[in-house]
Amino acid sequence: DTGVSQDPRHKITKRGQNVTFRCDPISEHNRLYWYRQTLGQGPEFLTYFQNEAQLEKSRLLSDRFSAERPKGSFSTLEIQRTEQGDSAMYLCASAQEGRTEAFFGQGTRLTVV
């Protein structure tokens, strides 16, 4: 296992289209996190899963955003009706229960044109 994997690495989409990103965590990690990072800022927490349960959602996660982790392994983050303000890097991280450190993927860079 080489770490947290995210797909795609880059996505360019037209305003109003839907996009979906995938995150494959480290295999024994039951915790999974999604973040958004805009240029020059630190990552902002979006949502958190423990196994398949979505336990926490930030107020940043508008109704156009939905995340799933159906079998407690990989996760998807969908953005519906994309807006230019959604342009950002979307990062996924995973962690093992009982440990505080999280491991990040390289992110998916979304550009909405």
Added chain:
Amino acid sequence: DAKTTQPNSMESNEEEPVHLPCNHSTISGTDYIHWYRQLPSQGPEYVIHGLTSNVNNRMASLAIAEDRKSSTLILHRATLRDAAVYYCIPRANAGKSTFGDGTTLTVKP
């Protein structure tokens, strides 16, 4: 989340030690102090964490003030590969944190 204050930027010469400070005066008693760094075009990378005692690992050392209101990340010999944004995160679980703006470390050859 506890509020943090870090310098926006710092510079170091290669092979010299670097001390990166962080103030977290509102930290709660159960919060760990985590440090992550983010290299250009990469996701953040875990560096070190501690609760009360100073901590060492292969990447860095973490010095925690006795009152826990501040901490310092120490890179003993900076290399060009250490150029990154360094984030200090005081929280029980770093995974659910918003990172703040961090300190951009520039390492000069």
